[in-house]
Amino acid sequence: MKAVVMAGGEGTRLRPMTANQPKPLLPVINRPIMEHVLRLLRRHGLTETVVTVQFLAALVRNYFGDGDELGMSLYYATEDTPLGTAGSVKNAADRLRDDRFLVISGDALTDIDLTDMIRFHRENGALVTIGLKRVPNPLEFGIVIVDDHGRVERFLEKPTWGQVFSDTVNTGIYVMEPEVLDEIAAGVPVDWSADVFPRLLARGAPLYGYVADGYWEDVGTHESYLRAQADVLSGRVRVDSDAFEVSPGVWVAEGASVDPDAVLKGPLYIGDYAKVEAGAELREYTVLGSNVVVREGAFLHRAVVHDNVYVGPRAHLRGCVVGKNTDLMTGVRIEESAVVGDECIIEAEAYVSSGVKVYPFKTVEAGAVVNTSVIWEPRGQRNLFGPRGVSGLVNVEITPELCVRLASAYATTLKKGASVITSRDSSRAARALKRAVISALNASAINVLDLEAAPLPVTRFHTARENAVGGIALRTTLGDPQSVDIVFMDERGADLSQAAQRKLDRVFSRQEFRRAFPGEIAELSFPARAVEDYTHELLRCVDMTGVRDADMKVVVDCAGGTSSLVLPSLLGRVGVDVLTVNNRLDDASPTETLAERRRDLQRLSELVSSSRAAFGVRFDPVGERVALVDEMGQLISEERALLVVLDLVAAERRGGRVALPVTTTRVAEQVSRFHGVQVEWTSTAVDALTASARGHDMIFAADGRGGFVVPEFGPTVDGLAVFLRLLGLVARTRLSLSQIDARIPEAKLLRRTVPTPWAAKGVVMRSVIEAAEHHRIDTTDGVRVVTEDGGWALVLPDPAEAVTHLWAEGTDVDSAQSLLEHWARVVEEAAAT
Numbered sequence: 001m002k003a004v005v006m007a008g009g010e011g012t013r014l015r016p017m018t019a020n021q022p023k024p025l026l027p028v029i030n031r032p033i034m035e036h037v038l039r040l041l042r043r044h045g046l047t048e049t050v051v052t053v054q055f056l057a058a059l060v061r062n063y064f065g066d067g068d069e070l071g072m073s074l075y076y077a078t079e080d081t082p083l084g085t086a087g088s089v090k091n092a093a094d095r096l097r098d099d100r101f102l103v104i105s106g107d108a109l110t111d112i113d114l115t116d117m118i119r120f121h122r123e124n125g126a127l128v129t130i131g132l133k134r135v136p137n138p139l140e141f142g143i144v145i146v147d148d149h150g151r152v153e154r155f156l157e158k159p160t161w162g163q164v165f166s167d168t169v170n171t172g173i174y175v176m177e178p179e180v181l182d183e184i185a186a187g188v189p190v191d192w193s194a195d196v197f198p199r200l201l202a203r204g205a206p207l208y209g210y211v212a213d214g215y216w217e218d219v220g221t222h223e224s225y226l227r228a229q230a231d232v233l234s235g236r237v238r239v240d241s242d243a244f245e246v247s248p249g250v251w252v253a254e255g256a257s258v259d260p261d262a263v264l265k266g267p268l269y270i271g272d273y274a275k276v277e278a279g280a281e282l283r284e285y286t287v288l289g290s291n292v293v294v295r296e297g298a299f300l301h302r303a304v305v306h307d308n309v310y311v312g313p314r315a316h317l318r319g320c321v322v323g324k325n326t327d328l329m330t331g332v333r334i335e336e337s338a339v340v341g342d343e344c345i346i347e348a349e350a351y352v353s354s355g356v357k358v359y360p361f362k363t364v365e366a367g368a369v370v371n372t373s374v375i376w377e378p379r380g381q382r383n384l385f386g387p388r389g390v391s392g393l394v395n396v397e398i399t400p401e402l403c404v405r406l407a408s409a410y411a412t413t414l415k416k417g418a419s420v421i422t423s424r425d426s427s428r429a430a431r432a433l434k435r436a437v438i439s440a441l442n443a444s445a446i447n448v449l450d451l452e453a454a455p456l457p458v459t460r461f462h463t464a465r466e467n468a469v470g471g472i473a474l475r476t477t478l479g480d481p482q483s484v485d486i487v488f489m490d491e492r493g494a495d496l497s498q499a500a501q502r503k504l505d506r507v508f509s510r511q512e513f514r515r516a517f518p519g520e521i522a523e524l525s526f527p528a529r530a531v532e533d534y535t536h537e538l539l540r541c542v543d544m545t546g547v548r549d550a551d552m553k554v555v556v557d558c559a560g561g562t563s564s565l566v567l568p569s570l571l572g573r574v575g576v577d578v579l580t581v582n583n584r585l586d587d588a589s590p591t592e593t594l595a596e597r598r599r600d601l602q603r604l605s606e607l608v609s610s611s612r613a614a615f616g617v618r619f620d621p622v623g624e625r626v627a628l629v630d631e632m633g634q635l636i637s638e639e640r641a642l643l644v645v646l647d648l649v650a651a652e653r654r655g656g657r658v659a660l661p662v663t664t665t666r667v668a669e670q671v672s673r674f675h676g677v678q679v680e681w682t683s684t685a686v687d688a689l690t691a692s693a694r695g696h697d698m699i700f701a702a703d704g705r706g707g708f709v710v711p712e713f714g715p716t717v718d719g720l721a722v723f724l725r726l727l728g729l730v731a732r733t734r735l736s737l738s739q740i741d742a743r744i745p746e747a748k749l750l751r752r753t754v755p756t757p758w759a760a761k762g763v764v765m766r767s768v769i770e771a772a773e774h775h776r777i778d779t780t781d782g783v784r785v786v787t788e789d790g791g792w793a794l795v796l797p798d799p800a801e802a803v804t805h806l807w808a809e810g811t812d813v814d815s816a817q818s819l820l821e822h823w824a825r826v827v828e829e830a831a832a833t
Contacts, residue, residue: 001099001118003046004089006172007034007106008054008079013221016341016359017321022056024106025063026225027306029232029241030253030271030289032063033219034106038070039240044114046102047072050095052088054079084189085172086196093181103174105218109228111238112173112214121175124150126208127200128180131173133216144170146209155198168209171216222321222339229304230285233267243269253290262294271307289324293396303334310396312348320352323360327396347802365758366802384505386800387686389487389495391477394429398484403436407472408513409504410488411444414469416520421471421489423451423459425562425622427590429484430474437472437486438524445516448524453585455562455623457718458534460493462527464714465537470496475622476590479597494690494716535570541713542724548575550731553613555579555629556723557604560586561621566720576727579611591621601627601635609633614730615737619719625706626719628726630737639664642702643671643744644737645722648729649700650675656699659692662780662794663807664704665747683781684796690715748816749809752824756804760831761797764804767830768795768823785823791815793823804831 011023018026024034041049049072053060057078067074077092089096089103100121102114112131121129130152132144145154146168155170170193183200184190201207215237217228231237233249243251249266252258256270261278268282274292276282283301288294292305295313303317306324311317316333323342331349334340338352341360348366352358357373364370384390390406392398414420420441424430431453438448449466451459456473463471469491477483488496488504496504507513516522556571556578558564564583571578582600592600601618608616608629616629628636628644636644643665646658650672657678660668664681672679677699682688686703693701693715701709708722709715730737756764768783778784782796782805791810798805804827810816 001046001101002096003041003049003102003104004092004096005034005037005041005049005051005104005106006085006088007051007060008057008082008088009107010055011107011220014219014225016339016357017222017225017323019341020056020360021342022053022060023219025059026107026219027289028109028219028225028228029239029269029287030307031239033109033228034060034064035070036109036239037104037106038064038067038072038074040111040114041102041104042070042072044118046114049073050075050077050092051106052077052079052092054082054088082189083187084191084195086184086190086192087188090181090184090186090190093186096181097178100175100177103172103176105172107220108172108216108218109232109237109239110171110173110214110216112171112212112216114173117173117210117212118175120150120210121208124208125206126175127177127205128197129175129208129210130197131171131216132168132209132211133171134211135169144168144209146211150208150210152197152201152207152209155193155201168211171212172218173212175210222337225321226285226302226304226319229287230267230302233269233285233287242272306342310393327393329366367755368757368802384508385496385501388477388485391483391485393483394433398433398486400433400436403433403486404440405511405513406486406508407437407440408444409508410470410472411441411446412507412512412514413500413503414446416445416514416516417447417522418469419447419449419467421449421451421459421463421466421468423454423456423471423473425475425590426453426560426585426587427476427481427484428587430476430590431587433484433486434472434474437474441472442522442524443516444514445520445522447522449527450524451527451530453562453565454530455566455720456487457623457714457716457720458530458562458566460489460716460718461534461537461714462530463489463493464491465533466527473622478591478620479594481589481591481593492690492694492715495686497687497691498685531566531569535566535573538570538713538721538724539573542710542721542728544574544724544728546731547727550614551577552727552731553577553579553611554727555581555604555607555611555613555616556583557581557600557616557618558583559592559600559619559621560584560589561619561623563619563623563720566623570720570724574724574727579607579613581607601629605629605633605635615726617723617726619723620706623719624717626708626722627706628737630741632738634738636737636741638704638706639747639749640741640744641706642704642708643668643747644740645702645708645726645729646700647671647675647740647744648726648733650677652729652732653677653699656697657695658699659689659695659701659709661689661703662778662782662784663796664702665749665809666790666792667745667747671744681778681780685781686717688781689717747809748811748813749807750813750816750820751808752806752820753798754804754806754824754827754831756797756802756827756831758802760833761804763833764827764830765795765797768826771823771826787819789815791819793819795823795827 007024011018025032243253252270253272255273258276259278262276263281268286270288271290274288276294277296279296280294280298285302286300287304289307291308294311297314300317302319305322308325310327312330314331319336320334320338322340325343328346329348332346334352335354337355340358345363350364351369353371424434459473471489473487560582604616618627628641661684682692693709698711707717710721772785776786784794786792793808796805808820
């Protein structure tokens with residue numbers, strides 16, 4: 001005996017879950033509804049099955065194939081246009097004429113005893129037996145009234161309460177004799193309940209109703225979809241599952257990782273290879289699909305989460321459905337009956353209200369409150385590049401697939417046969433992702449010179465020197481071991497300009513990538529003596545006069561990063577007594593948390609003071625930025641470090657120009673003017689500082705965040721170069737860092753960040769301009785308002801996040817605070833309109 005599974009429905013009431021997949025493929029406890037139906041058929045010996053398909057038919061065929069994995073034989077009957085419940089079976093008539101057959105829906109969850117239903121059909125000599133089920137609310141179903149022997153007396157489709165004479169409804173499960181097929185016209189829409197059955201009943205044909213005792217749920221609405229999940233978890237329906245019950249009601253599938261400190265309150269289901277971190281809380285009737293990641297502090301209750309979803313820290317999900325390949329970032333809240341479609345991005349702190357439907361491929365911006373469904377709006381990818389390059393969570397936002405597309409887009413902007421430098425930090429993630437980058441570049445006819453693990457300054461140096469047209473470096477995001485940055489460089493080793501970033505962004509978004517012919521596949525090589533060439537050129541360019549005669553001692557912390565690959569050969573040729581710590585590559589901890597950084601800086605301070613060193617320096621893990629400790633063991637803040645090094649350089653040069661971002665304290669201008677040096681103010685973009693540092697007569701540049709430029713060596717930020725330069729400056733000046741710091745005036749600079757929706761940023765900046773109409777303004781970057789007493793405030797929208805940054809500096813702290821409060825109110829009021 002054969003079976004027919006009807007799998008052609010669109011499931012319009014279930015959108016957006018069914019916006020890009022057919023209803024039978026919706027997962028219930030991590031398996032498509034139709035798979036549960038097929039497994040039920042197999043349990044009852046119905047292994048030869050015809051599947052009728054129409055909407056997104058290829059997806060159904062691709063998923064189930066010929067049925068061999070389920071121990072079944074599947075055949076497909078495809079409808080070019082919808083033919084109705086009976087017409088779709090008629091479309092498969094060639095395989096059904098030799099014996100009675102069973103018809104069942106591929107999108108209803110059931111464990112009805114099909115064997116007993118077939119027995120009932122056979123014993124009653126029925127032409128058609130209709131599977132019936134008693135339900136509390138029959139309004140949405142077709143009512144079937146039978147006599148005491150089970151013979152059908154009457155049909156009533158979608159009744160009102162005044163027409164309800166029975167609670168037995170049609171389940172859409174039928175046992176039929178093959179001659180029924182002769183009652184159906186071919187090639188036109190025909191329905192069983194509305195067309196065929198009433199005609200047979202009027203003719204007196206033997207139609208019977210089998211009232212089933214088992215479970216049956218028509219999964220046609222979001223409520224019934226959630227109810228079906230809960231019923232499986234509660235044991236109300238028998239389905240096959242590969243998961244293990246690790247504690248009462250808590251089912252965990254193969255390969256899942258659940259931290260012992262996670263809170264689990266069953267019944268719930270955790271899919272294969274899912275990860276639940278410590279501090280996460282999963283409550284009753286929660287279902288996690290395969291490869292789902294739930295970060296610390298997240299809370300889920302009655303939430304159904306499909307495959308490959310990332311649930312960020314402190315996210316809150318209650319009574320909702322989240323589609324596959326979606327990212328829910330930090331602090332996201334999704335409320336009751338909300339549905340988020342496939343491949344969406346819900347950014348940090350966004351709020352999706354009850355009943356809201358977010359259709360596939362949408363982005364909800366950070367901090368947004370979504371009260372209406374998001375259906376037609378395009379995907380809201382604003383900027384591919386952020387302040388650190390292309391950044392994101394490893395294997396969530398930054399995947400090998402994304403790296404291939406990014407590198408392919410970058411290669412498409414270059415000429416075939418060109419060369420690109422690549423490197424990475426010490427992390428395993430960067431190592432794996434760099435391989436994807438290299439493969440894509442080679443496949444696009446771009447030669448790769450790979451430095452393997454190398455400090456970022458070394459990569460920039462060789463990009464500018466090796467006749468390369470650019471470079472790509474991968475590093476762990478500072479302070480976030482879960483994230484990675486992909487840094488793209490131009491032919492001078494500098495970060496791509498804004499124009500080049502936009503060009504790369506356009507190629508990436510269009511997915512119009514160039515491919516090489518087989519004979520054009522490029523080569524991968526590994527430059528020899530990369531570190532030696534860098535250190536040789538650095539020592540040649542930086543003035544080290546007086547260092548050997550100063551008899552200095554310094555303490556250096558490599559932070560377990562790639563600077564440890566350079567410092568041994570560099571310091572051996574400098575002539576100073578050096579105590580090094582963390583002088584190793586640490587692939588397990590390629591960056592540090594804020595607490596770890598503070599701990600290591602405290603240790604550095606203690607080592608400097610106890611060893612009577614001239615100063616201490618701590619590199620970031622890629623050797624690009626530095627933190628300074630004076631000879632007293634006191635940490636010098638980033639703002640003061642800029643002023644100290646600026647004072648040393650300006651005092652020695654007594655002329656020239658320095659480049660500083662507009663966010664820098666104007667004390668820097670006082671220091672520069674005192675030594676006869678001119679300040680060139682730049683925007684906060686990294687490429688802007690680099691462009692200025694290449695200018696004529698430039699002696700110094702810094703970004704105020706631990707990044708310094710040594711223009712005589714190169715125009716990019718380089719922690720190793722500034723360390724070497726600082727050695728020479730301190731040796732020649734014969735002053736300690738604390739003495740230099742003490743002679744520089746204190747800055748009265750304050751900062752604040754105000755949440756600002758993306759859609760309001762234009763309004764905010766217009767409001768700031770209007771509010772500043774009686775003041776002198778500077779628009780180098782953002783809007784800087786200068787007051788009559790010399791104070792100033794800067795309003796600058798963030799290019800990557802839904803916030804606006806404010807700086808204010810005054811003659812004293814009170815005036816600076818007053819300025820900051822005033823302009824913060826302007827921004828907040830404009831953002832709220």
